[in-house]
Amino acid sequence: MASESLDFVPQASGQHTLRRLLRYMLPYRRTVIFALVLLLLATATDVLQPILIKVFIDRYLIPRHFPKPAMIGLGGGYLALVVMTAGFNVAQLLLFQVLALDVIQTLRVELFDKVQTLSLAFFDRTPVGVLVSRLTNDTEAILDMFMTVLSTFVQNITVLVGILIAMFALDVRLATYCLVLLPVTVAIMLFYRKITAPVFHRARQRLSLLNAKLNESLQGMAVIQAMRQEPRLREEFGTINQAYRQARFRNTQLNALLLRPLMDGIYLLALMLILWYFGERSFAHVVNIGVLYAFVTYLSRFFEPVNSMMQRLNFFQQAMVSSERVFQILDNPDLAPQQEGDHHPVIQRGQICFEDVSFSYDGQTDVLKHISFTALPGQTVALVGHTGSGKSSTVNLLLRFYPVQRGRITIDGIDLRHFSDDELRRKIGLVLQDPFLFVGDVSSNIRLGNTWITDEQVQDAARFVQADTFIDAFDQGYHAPIGERGATLSTGQRQLLSFARTMAMNPAILVLDEATASVDTETEEAIQQALAKMRHGRTTIAIAHRLSTIQDADMILVLHHGEIVERGTHQQLLAQKGLYYNMFLLQQGSTAAP
Numbered sequence: 087m088a089s090e091s092l093d094f095v096p097q098a099s100g101q102h103t104l105r106r107l108l109r110y111m112l113p114y115r116r117t118v119i120f121a122l123v124l125l126l127l128a129t130a131t132d133v134l135q136p137i138l139i140k141v142f143i144d145r146y147l148i149p150r151h152f153p154k155p156a157m158i159g160l161g162g163g164y165l166a167l168v169v170m171t172a173g174f175n176v177a178q179l180l181l182f183q184v185l186a187l188d189v190i191q192t193l194r195v196e197l198f199d200k201v202q203t204l205s206l207a208f209f210d211r212t213p214v215g216v217l218v219s220r221l222t223n224d225t226e227a228i229l230d231m232f233m234t235v236l237s238t239f240v241q242n243i244t245v246l247v248g249i250l251i252a253m254f255a256l257d258v259r260l261a262t263y264c265l266v267l268l269p270v271t272v273a274i275m276l277f278y279r280k281i282t283a284p285v286f287h288r289a290r291q292r293l294s295l296l297n298a299k300l301n302e303s304l305q306g307m308a309v310i311q312a313m314r315q316e317p318r319l320r321e322e323f324g325t326i327n328q329a330y331r332q333a334r335f336r337n338t339q340l341n342a343l344l345l346r347p348l349m350d351g352i353y354l355l356a357l358m359l360i361l362w363y364f365g366e367r368s369f370a371h372v373v374n375i376g377v378l379y380a381f382v383t384y385l386s387r388f389f390e391p392v393n394s395m396m397q398r399l400n401f402f403q404q405a406m407v408s409s410e411r412v413f414q415i416l417d418n419p420d421l422a423p424q425q426e427g428d429h430h431p432v433i434q435r436g437q438i439c440f441e442d443v444s445f446s447y448d449g450q451t452d453v454l455k456h457i458s459f460t461a462l463p464g465q466t467v468a469l470v471g472h473t474g475s476g477k478s479s480t481v482n483l484l485l486r487f488y489p490v491q492r493g494r495i496t497i498d499g500i501d502l503r504h505f506s507d508d509e510l511r512r513k514i515g516l517v518l519q520d521p522f523l524f525v526g527d528v529s530s531n532i533r534l535g536n537t538w539i540t541d542e543q544v545q546d547a548a549r550f551v552q553a554d555t556f557i558d559a560f561d562q563g564y565h566a567p568i569g570e571r572g573a574t575l576s577t578g579q580r581q582l583l584s585f586a587r588t589m590a591m592n593p594a595i596l597v598l599d600e601a602t603a604s605v606d607t608e609t610e611e612a613i614q615q616a617l618a619k620m621r622h623g624r625t626t627i628a629i630a631h632r633l634s635t636i637q638d639a640d641m642i643l644v645l646h647h648g649e650i651v652e653r654g655t656h657q658q659l660l661a662q663k664g665l666y667y668n669m670f671l672l673q674q675g676s677t678a679a680p
Contacts, residue, residue: 114189136252596620
């Protein structure tokens with residue numbers, strides 16, 4: 087079974103993780119303080135209730151004296167305390183709930199922002215479902231902690247302190263005996279955390295793998311059904327699901343043993359201690375029934391918050407594990423290459439120069455070896471070669487998707503590392519072989535959030551690549567809705583929209599990854615005409631699989647095993663009768679074959 091890995095694993099203690107989580111509450115400190123004040127008031131009114139009952143028993147019930155004013159005062163006071171306790175609790179719980187939603191909203195935005203800055207190498211080795219699980223399931227577990235665990239722990243600890251104070255006020259010796267319950271309870275909680283942490287880690291890992299398999303299956307449903315892979319996928323999904331079930335079942339077993347049953351046993355022992363204490367004293371002293379009632383009531387109320395906290399240890403432990411997984415992403419140092427230096431150079435002419443560039447994805451095997459070439463402004467440089475020859479890697483370095491490890495790339499004589507991301511993305515237009523469209527409409531997919539691009543420029547770009555023909559045929563024209571990944575459009579239509587998207591930016595440099603591979607012959611001819619106009623005055627780097635599309639390139643680079651083995655124009659390379667010549671003959675033969 088596949089394993090979940092994000093490579094970078096921070097080493098952090100549970101206390102450090104909890105402190106880091108609590109720091110997200112600092113911007114809401116006023117809300118926290120107000121909620122804590124309400125919590126203290128709720129605790130005080132709750133703890134005072136048994137005191138009134140004690141007074142009633144000792145002063146009025148045992149003497150059988152029930153003066154009306156006193157009864158009204160005690161009854162009204164008790165009722166007022168109950169109502170006040172309920173009101174304060176509702177208010178403080180509501181504040182904690184709102185606080186939890188605000189904190190998780192902040193954390194999710196921060197996590198999503200971090201994901202946007204991670205390098206493509208990170209995404210190359212990380213399944214999408216794993217990331218989705220951390221952005222959704224793990225943050226949801228943290229939300230549960232803030233909404234139920236945090237408020238419960240703060241409230242119950244406050245109640246426990248209030249109960250202990252009341253116990254000491256009634257009987258110091260017996261309260262000291264009961265004080266032993268605190269370290270026992272804390273020890274049980276710590277023991278529970280220690281033995282359940284690995285279980286929760288396994289459960290969260292299995293859940294991430296479950297999401298990864300689900301995401302892969304849904305995205306590849308067409309292939310799965312076409313290749314009749316449903317039984318295999320069901321078996322694989324069932325295996326992962328069973329592993330997740332086993333991890334959760336182990337967690338359930340530990341909860342059944344260490345939570346409520348164990349604390350109920352301790353409660354019975356404590357109750358026996360109190361009854362023994364008062365029974366022993368009854369032989370030599372008069373037993374105050376009111377104090378006995380108050381102690382038994384306080385003991386019951388003591389274990390109510392303890393049991394409540396023990397029950398929520400399950401959520402707390404899940405939240406701690408999920409927090410570690412979330413912080414693992416937030417602390418991941420594998421960021422996309424960033425601008426170096428304080429200057430902000432501008433791309434004007436678009437001259438590209440590779441100077442002895444070598445690159446490796448894994449740090450061991452070079453996929454590019456000593457690549458050197460210059461693309462002058464207005465020139466078209468084509469990259470050709472067999473699969474795995476290094477064409478896409480060359481383009482990825484130019485777009486600064488990956489850092490240049492050895493050698494140097496310059497644009498207009500300025501090192502690529504000195505340009506800002508905004509300058510590179512605005513001045514370098516990219517058209518991929520498999521275009522990606524977003525949910526929205528036609529206009530938003532061409533504009534891509536660039537508000538400075540007007541509606542007129544959007545339409546001009548569409549007309550430039552001759553996409554206006556099918557756009558005008560839509561009932562809503564440029565406002566026609568587009569589904570996820572453009573599923574309602576043909577492959578050729580999606581490609582034309584990606585062309586229009588690039589032209590709307592009016593870039594100085596074009597990067598084309600077999601841009602016409604997905605369109606029909608008639609559309610390809612129209613796009614080739616548009617490409618000729620697009621390339622005029624712009625530097626163009628084109629990855630080509632069909633050699634017929636780049637015969638007019640100013641320079642063709644033939645890559646083989648990461649090296650440039652041939653370079654020249656189409657006619658010059660044919661005259662050399664080398665690798666390019668053999669590739670051309672092979673494609674011509676394939677085209678001519680019946």
